[in-house]
Amino acid sequence: MNYIDTSSFVKYYRYEADEKGANKIIELIDNAKKGKAALISSFLLVGECVSVFDKWVRYKFISSEESNKTIKKFIRDVQELSIIGTLTLESVSISTITNCLDLITKHHLSINDAIHLFAALSNKAQIDQFICSDDNLIKAAEKEGFSVVNPENSWRKT
């Protein structure tokens, strides 16, 4: 099973020419849709993805209508993967936030980074690779002993 954070998952919605690493994520998520790959993330991924699409509306890179279409497709993808059982989303609770406090100060992370790292640590024994495209989170995940893969580079340990 691979942990996937939002910085990698969002690449599914772009072409490789526009977003480095997109082809690898497209292959991974399409495989998960066929039941050939198992993924895990934090439920935070849902909020972060929608925030990113909305941020592009605020930047005026896409229209509200285009963002709504994107969000609709994203939610459908998450539903599809969850129903198939190849995407597990770890819930975010009061206990999650409490447990993240140590990770924030230990690795100097934002709360979002810490929530992802905590979700991965809670399932460490089952996680083969930590797929991430965010330098801050990559460094912290490596320090916690994960085999980290950045799709922007190659499918080998960073």
Add this chain to the structure above:
Amino acid sequence: MQMVTLTADVTEGIKEMTQKLIKSGMYKSQSEVVRDAIRQLAYRYRIDTAPSIEEVRKIFEKAGKKTKKTLSQTVREIRDEA
């Protein structure tokens, strides 16, 4: 979202049911009743109302002409704002 007009012939019974739904306060207009009925039919018959992945990637391809920014970079921005 741009609206278009859809005209339909209905029985008196359907018209009365529509008016009862509006009177109940659940819907504000006949149009709202029809929109929700069609959405529920689409759900019942598993008609996928979400756009295709290609359509979404084309949206971001077009956006790529305005910016070199990536979605991954925007994730970092969101996290730094949190």
